[in-house]
Amino acid sequence: MTSCCTPDGNRSNGTAAVPPGNERRTVYTVSGMSCGGCAATLTTALGELSGVRTVDVDVETGQVTVVTDGPADDRRISDAVDHAGYELNGRA
Numbered sequence: 001m002t003s004c005c006t007p008d009g010n011r012s013n014g015t016a017a018v019p020p021g022n023e024r025r026t027v028y029t030v031s032g033m034s035c036g037g038c039a040a041t042l043t044t045a046l047g048e049l050s051g052v053r054t055v056d057v058d059v060e061t062g063q064v065t066v067v068t069d070g071p072a073d074d075r076r077i078s079d080a081v082d083h084a085g086y087e088l089n090g091r092a
Contacts, residue, residue, distance in 0.1 A: 023053060025065060026072040027092040030081055033059045038086070045084040049076055063092050 033039065039057035046055045046066055051073070056065040064081075066072060074091070081088040 022070060024068050024071055026068065026077075028064045028066065028077065028081075029062055029089040029092045030057075030064050030086050031062060031089055032086040033057070033062060035059065041084050042081065042086060045080045046077065049073075049080055 030042065033042070036059070039059050042057050042064060043055045046052055046064070051069040053067040053069065054065075055067075058064070066077060078088040
């Protein structure tokens, strides 16, 4: 049986490691969120995109932080947010 975690305890998503400094953190403003279920839905939808490392959703502020392997693809992220039933209003 194999583990989904790397030896240092981080979760592996099967992608090659990105050299330090190449990850990008982008914060977006999203409307239509009202609960933890909304956060879970967006975390899953955005987390499935290629190149996305982590997703952090703050329902109270309406902000979604996405960490990617390189520059964020705003169009793909917007499409995923829209498909999940929310509206991406732009970068925060």
